Amino acid sequence: MIPSSVFAAVHVIPDPPLAWWPFIISTVIKMLLVFTVYMIGVAMLTLAERKISAWIQGRLGPNRVGGKLGLLQPAADGVKNIMKEETLPAHVNKPIFTLAPMLAFIPALMAAAVIPFGAPWDSRWGRISMVIADLPVGFLFILAISSLGVYGIVLAGWSSNNKYALLGGLRSSAQMVSYEISMGMSLIPVLLLAGNVTLNEIVDQQANMHLWNVLTLTISFFIFMVAAFAETNRLPFDLPEAESELIAGYHTEYSAMKFSMFPISEYANMATSSALMATLFFGGWDIPFMKQDNTGGVGILLVLLSIAIFAVKTGFFIFVFIWIRWTLPRFRYDQLMSLGWKTMLPLALAYIVIVAATLLGLDYLGSVFPRFQRDFLWAHVIPVYGLAMLGVNIVLVIIVFFILDRGRIISPAYGRATPQQIARLRAVTAVRSHLSPQSGD
């Protein structure tokens, strides 16, 4: 018999409601704050990318403007981009050509609206939650908005009336549609565990379980991260702008500020994905080893501390994005597609089934042994429920990364060729080597 607790709804305890004017004022302040931080952060990200790439390659990176770290380089770049001439090629579709950079830029910023960036603040006017819009549909909203980011790229590619741009747009639309599915599927185990889709609930669930989701749902995290790389068009998935094949892909024809809208939106997407990874899998703004912050509203100092912790976690993932970009080479297009459809998607689907079964089993155990209940009395001392999940997870990680991942996640060109086909290839090259000149240069 399935215990009824599985289907029990999670009751959201509503915050003490704010009066309408503190609500509007606090929301406007939060909007301005997040927008400013985002824009400055994105500007600094361009610098960070150049610095980190330089360091990885044994260079120094920009250090001429604004001290040894080149802190004013983004400002210099911005001024340069604004002063530059805007070219409008003759055969472009003008309205769409102008619209496309905006369409790339707006969704990148919109997704930031629903990510909680701090513990709720018990101010004297009521509880102010540190998220611009606490939507009940949470990260479904983020998925929806991030799925719109492809329009900017596709339309930029199409309206440029340029074969390279068009190919870039085609690639990006196919790539993003493919990886969106794995991304959504990889998040379902997180939903199953949290029992809700609002991001604040997921943060609370991780705090209550005393384990970050990355420890209990590692494979979800892995799939989500790979899909996030594909969604943001970062290496190793930057086929839409592959320089060696497509010049600059979808933004070949763009110049000046219109062009720089595309990198800005790419970095904003990167920041959003990082914030999402931190929230969904690394405890979000929750201050580790502390109980106060997940019991409701806290004082201003703890709020600031939680914001700082969230910033550190997000910054780490942004660093990982850059780090991987300067480590891995670009995939081939067939590798990209086979990874998305033949590896990520089945893995995510199988994982959903396994996690759902595990949760059902644990909830059933919880009805028999109270120790296994999620809100067990001593859960903060020995998180039995979480530890059980962790055990299952370790087994799955070993199975996936040490047994299943043998030349299957990314295969060489002949990876799926049969031994007979490889033998035939060898025979062909042997014949060819006889035809080629044996001497000379």
Added chain:
Amino acid sequence: MPNFFYQVNFYLFGLIAIGSAIAFVTRRSPVAAALWLVNTMFCLAVLYVMLEAQFIGVIQVLVYAGAIMVVFLFVVMLLNLGEPSEIADIRGKWGKLVAALLGIVLLAQVAALSGKRMPEPFIPGTGYDAQAVRDLGAVGSVAQPLFNEYLLAFELTSILLLVAIVGAVVIGRRRQIDAR
């Protein structure tokens, strides 16, 4: 006060939706038409959210605007249908007449329905929906009936989709085999 905002938003997005829909059917370029359709879907999503159906609203954006229309654009770009062309489905005098008649019938139906009072569950903020959203969350209020009361219909729909996918694969494979 909130009621006033509600009214303004409802008429604003309703009018934008209608305007975009008209633009969608009158544009000659397939890409422009597709973009206007995306705009219409957005406005519909806004209206859903205003009816306390956030889940449907988000899914509207995620599935229609984010996936299906992208595939549409993909095909338009791949086949290079960017220029206005004679790809209209309805041609000739009779076809246009029938289409106009159908449109008028649809409008009449809408007019007749809007004269009636809405069934209880669909009135925003009062009926079953609002209570369910409060109790079960935005997703739970859709999932609960979907997987309990309407499970059979749901499964039948999924089989229908599966059949479509298998059919697509079969057609694709047959071409490959023929080419060989």
Added chain:
Amino acid sequence: MAINVKVLARPVEEVSYVRATLKGMARTFKHLIEPHKVTIQYPDQKKDISKRWRGTHRMLTTETGKAKCVACGLCPTVCPSNCIKLVPGEDEQGNRYPLVFEIDEFRCIFCGYCQEVCPEEAIHVGRHYENSEYSREGFVYDLERLTAQTHPVSEMWDPADPKGE
């Protein structure tokens, strides 16, 4: 060399993309934190160039400030790119001197033959490379300019010290 493509049979069963990625990331991280950087910040720092670097020409002068050149005509003869223009002249004592001595630095291939062939050790290639100009004419160095240069000159190849150490 013959074009001979080998199709290697990689042991697919032992290939793991994830583990290889982690290995690569460890490698790049090592480089990231490594303090030694190879960048030379050019206008501020300059790379040490070899003593035998063959760059912009220089005409050496006697103590009186006159060019050492005796207009023997060996350097225009030996010059493979034909970039030296020399018109010899003679003064009252019968000493030959160059009336016109021009080197087109654009045509020059900096082989250093002129320095090797010069009997008076007058024309030299120099240890200097920053010779940009705004016009093509600026690259035709006349005698005045060649004597006015002050940069160090290139050393000749010494058989006793073939590596120039």
